[in-house]
Amino acid sequence: MEREKVITAKGLTKRFGDFTAVDAISFEVGKGEIFGFLGANGAGKTTAIRMLCGLSIPTDGEATVAGFDVYRQTEQIKRNIGYMSQKFSLYNDLTVRENIRFFAGIYGKSHQFIKENTERLLDRLHLQAESNKQVKSLPLGWKQKLAFSVAIFHEPDIVFLDEPTGGVDPVTRREFWNMIYEAAESGITVFVTTHYMDEAEYCNRVSIMVDGRIDALGTPQDLKQQFKAESMDNVFLKLARKATRGE
Numbered sequence: 473m474e475r476e477k478v479i480t481a482k483g484l485t486k487r488f489g490d491f492t493a494v495d496a497i498s499f500e501v502g503k504g505e506i507f508g509f510l511g512a513n514g515a516g517k518t519t520a521i522r523m524l525c526g527l528s529i530p531t532d533g534e535a536t537v538a539g540f541d542v543y544r545q546t547e548q549i550k551r552n553i554g555y556m557s558q559k560f561s562l563y564n565d566l567t568v569r570e571n572i573r574f575f576a577g578i579y580g581k582s583h584q585f586i587k588e589n590t591e592r593l594l595d596r597l598h599l600q601a602e603s604n605k606q607v608k609s610l611p612l613g614w615k616q617k618l619a620f621s622v623a624i625f626h627e628p629d630i631v632f633l634d635e636p637t638g639g640v641d642p643v644t645r646r647e648f649w650n651m652i653y654e655a656a657e658s659g660i661t662v663f664v665t666t667h668y669m670d671e672a673e674y675c676n677r678v679s680i681m682v683d684g685r686i687d688a689l690g691t692p693q694d695l696k697q698q699f700k701a702e703s704m705d706n707v708f709l710k711l712a713r714k715a716t717r718g719e
């Protein structure tokens with residue numbers, strides 16, 4: 473059965489002056505899908521995500537996110553998505569509980585909802601004992617799991633994850649991906665960027681951006697066949713080699 477589409481992009485473009493950071497990208501993402509958004513440094517991933525999150529108005533093209541238009545309905549988009557990146561996640565000086573309450577409050581969740589779900593979340597993450605400690609005292613892997621849980625606490629349609637597992641060890645990354653699978657099974661669409669090619673293999677479908685364009689899109693299996701490559705690592709290298717941008 474075909475999934476309901478929760479993200480659609482057609483010719484989506486962002487230019488900064490003469491420079492085209494995102495060059496007419498087109499794709500669709502289905503409900504509950506785990507969509508990997510790959511590309512070398514400077515390929516245009518963050519710029520594309522900013523447009524999809526309603527943070528940056530496109531120069532050209534069309535896109536809808538959770539049924540809302542990226543030009544005219546940016547506030548509705550922000551209310552219906554979650555966002556987490558390696559760089560921006562939680563407030564270090566607030567406690568675990570305070571962070572949960574703070575972010576849930578921003579999304580207008582009721583006191584009762586926050587109270588019940590906070591206890592459930594702390595139990596699930598085995599963080600009850602740490603719940604009144606400042607987030608800065610937690611190891612990075614725990615912070616990231618908490619940040620992900622906070623990003624989906626308000627039950628968004630879609631969660632955008634921009635390199636969520638940067639810098640954590642493989643075991644913690646695996647645990648993190650188990651949480652991603654659970655979220656997707658509950659119907660949340662996961663839009664994720666990563667530089668780890670083992671993680672690309674965990675996605676339902678993957679797109680690979682090169683110099684602002686989507687050069688490949690398909691299931692990891694399809695892409696490996698198409699590029700006659702044994703692993704996603706090799707697919708990525710074959711494409712990234714063509715890039716003229718980046719470091």
Ligand SMILES: Nc1ncnc2c1ncn2[C@@H]1O[C@H](COP(=O)(O)OP(=O)(O)OP(=O)(O)O)[C@@H](O)[C@H]1O
Pocket residue numbers: 488491493511512513514515516517518519520717
């Ligand atoms: N506000 C801006 N003004 C001018 N150029 C920009 C701006 N934002 C991004 N760029 C340029 O657009 C290109 C794409 O950047 P972007 O951050 O989207 O890439 P990325 O794929 O997310 O890379 P990374 O993996 O390094 O985060 C880069 O060349 C960057 O320098």
